[in-house]
Amino acid sequence: MSRLRVIQGGQSDAPLVSLKGITRVYGEGAAEVRALDGIDLEVRQGDFVAFMGPSGSGKSTCLNVLGCLDVPTTGSYAFAGVEVTDLDQVQRALLRRHYLGFVFQGFNLLARTSAVENVELPLVYRGMSSRERRIRALEALDEVGLLEWQSHKPNELSGGQQQRVAIARALVSGPQVLLADEPTGNLDSERGRDIMRVVQKLNRDRGITIVMVTHEEEIAAYADRTVHFLDGRIARSEVSKAQV
Amino acid sequence: MLRGSALRIALRQLGRNRVRTALTSLGVLIGVAAVIAMVTIGRGATARVEQDLAGLGQNLLFVHAGGGRQGGPSGGPPLNLTDAHSIAEQVQGVAGVAPTSQSAATAAYEDQTHVTGVVGADAGYLDVLTWTIGTGRAFDPAELLAGADVCLLGETARNELFGDGAGIGERILLGPISCVVVGVLESKGQNTFGQDQDDFVILPLETFQRRLSGNRDVGVIYVSAEPGANTERVQADVLALMTERRHVREGMEPDFTVRDMREIEDMLTGITGILTSFLAAVAAVSLLVGGIGIMNIMMVSVTERTREIGIRLAVGALGRDVLRQFLVEAVVLSVGGGAVGVLFGLLGSYGVSTAMELPFAVQPDVVALAFVFSTLIGVTFGYFPARRAARMNPIDALRHE
Known part of the structure; x- marks a missing residue:
């Protein structure tokens, strides 16, 4: 933990996330797959970045590395100046717990568990009292517009609503970065736009840094910057048209 | 994670699958109940033997012709009245x-x-x-x-x-x-x-x-020895007298036997003791089988809930949080089964003791031991499934269908 405290004291002009020469290799010998093959990337505090590319291009692997869910084979990953590749498994989990929020394509809510309890989940692991957990979870649900759905279980909610619960869950612990893996992939375009408006609001109003994987141009357009992946490398990086 | 909330999560999880929870606990329940019933009834039988023999008189000796063990010198001449009179007159x-x-x-x-x-x-x-x-x-x-x-x-x-x-x-x-x-x-x-x-x-x-x-x-x-007399001394004297009267040569096995009540008591309580230990051992095996049942169900549960484990790890749970969650579940299963098992074991042995007119000899230490043992079984057999859950890679766990 003491090493992670440094993060809060990091210089504001330095990039929040800095990847240098990141590779991620699965398997060995003939079965070797280079999912990431030399990635250099910087994300600044408050950025909204979209990753695009065909399947197998490495965009999801890169997101997992950023989220400390996966460990790069070689290269350097600095989060607010702290070298993540030096951290052990517990320290990476603590970094996730305190600074990162996740939203997945498949929502990944706990079944048979109410919306508000799903949102409370990250706080359970921070040793917070149940009263305080409930208050914070309700605030987060309110922020995604689902306050009156708090006691519904995931199977009683629409896909769009479930994804908003998932966003509230990512939000509740006050993360620096929200990592979203195809957040609109399971939704129709109208619900997708709905979700993107919520995400955009978090980025603009609360200054949360967002990194999002998508394969839809329309969704990527909500981001400030789009990074295109191909064969484990970054092919090009462009400022989104909507921002121009 | 707070300890209280781990227990709450475990209870809720087990509550969602009541039939499975009940069946899993049943193994430990039967094991604990069997151990307690066997030991309690066994001790009751031993106590009954001691009681009955005490009623016969502790100072009683038996003399009869023939060797003390099978295959020893058989028969020899039968006893006669003069033997009895000699014992009465010559042994103090x-x-x-x-x-x-x-x-x-x-x-x-x-x-x-x-x-x-x-x-x-x-x-x-x-x-x-x-x-x-x-x-x-x-x-x-x-x-x-x-x-x-x-x-x-x-x-x-x-x-x-x-x-x-x-x-x-x-x-x-x-x-x-x-x-x-x-x-x-x-x-x-x-x-x-x-x-x-x-x-x-x-x-x-x-x-x-x-x-x-x-x-x-x-x-x-x-x-019968006089009250307060040294029974072993009387027994030795009777043995010496009869050896002389029956001309048993030195170094030969005597062709008669002198037993005292305590020997018979020791033999009988020894037999019931061995039977009790044997039955308790059989019962302990069923407790072990109950533990393996818990491990089996926890393994299934970990596999079924792989996605849930992935979600928990992604939102910041440490491996040890997940380990504790599954361990608490296993311990709740075994302790719950153990507690009900203690109750059933005591009720069952009370019923059998009453029906067989045995004293109801509850052994608090055995009850405590069976209970502690059931907890240990939960920890031991819950540990491996829980460790498997804790060591999962969050990405693979999240992708699990």
Whole structure:
């Protein structure tokens, strides 16, 4: 933990996330797959970045590395100046717990568990009292517009609503970065736009840094910057048209 | 994660799958109940044996012809009355001596017949074996000396022949002879092995030898030591005297046996003790099987909930948080089963003890041990599935369908 405290004291002009020469290799010998093959990337505090590319291009692997869910084979990953590749498994989990929020394509809510309890989940692991957990979870649900759905279980909610619960869950612990893996992939375009408006609001109003994987141009357009992946490398990086 | 909330999560998770929870706990429940029931009933049986033997008199010695163990020198000459008189006269600390011979015969009175034991006894018999006269009287010295045709009945023999009648003064047939009933003994009830001790007829030894057996042999000589006398010393003296009387050469196994009550008590309690341990061991195996049942279900549960584990790890749970969650679940299963098992075990053994007229000998230490053991089983068998859950890679766990 003491090493992670440094993060809060990091210089504001330095990039929040800095990847240098990141590779991620699965398997060995003939079965070797280079999912990431030399990635250099910087994300600044408050950025909204979209990753695009065909399947197998490495965009999801890169997101997992950023989220400390996966460990790069070689290269350097600095989060607010702290070298993540030096951290052990517990320290990476603590970094996730305190600074990162996740939203997945498949929502990944706990079944048979109410919306508000799903949102409370990250706080359970921070040793917070149940009263305080409930208050914070309700605030987060309110922020995604689902306050009156708090006691519904995931199977009683629409896909769009479930994804908003998932966003509230990512939000509740006050993360620096929200990592979203195809957040609109399971939704129709109208619900997708709905979700993107919520995400955009978090980025603009609360200054949360967002990194999002998508394969839809329309969704990527909500981001400030789009990074295109191909064969484990970054092919090009462009400022989104909507921002121009 | 707070400890209280781990317990709450576990209880809720188990509550979602009640049938599975109940079936899983059942294994440990049966195991714990079986261990407690076996040990409690076993200890009750041991206590009953001790009680019964104490009723026979702790100071009692038995002398009979033949070696003490199988394959030893067999037979040798039978005992006789002179042996009994020598013991009474020459061994210090002897309170009473009762030479006896025993056989079986059909007793008959009018149209009632009953096969019963027949004991030939002399004056010392009732005192040495702690019998008391219920109605009528004991043999008088003249009857004993003359071998008169008189007899005493045990309560069961009286009941079989006379029903509600007292029987005193009536003449009964006893095999080839007949005798007049002069007294009936107080009932002693069943002995340790469920045998009816009251089912017999006593004749004067002289009558028995002369008219029933046709020889002067004595089967068993009962010797009672004086209260406060050193029984082991008396036993050693009887052994020495009989060795001399029967000309057993030095270094030879004696061709007779002297036992005291304590030896028999030790032997019997030893047997019940071994049986108790054996049954408890069998029961402990079922407890172990119950533990394996828990491990099996926890393995299934971990696989089923792989996605949930992935979600928890992604939102910041540490491996040890997940480990604790699954471990608490396993322990709740086994402790829950164990607690109900203790209850069932005590109820069951109480029922059996009451039905078998055994003392209800609850062993608090065994109850505590079975309970602690069931908790340990939860921890031990829950640990491996829990560790598997804790070591999952969050990405793979999240992708799991």
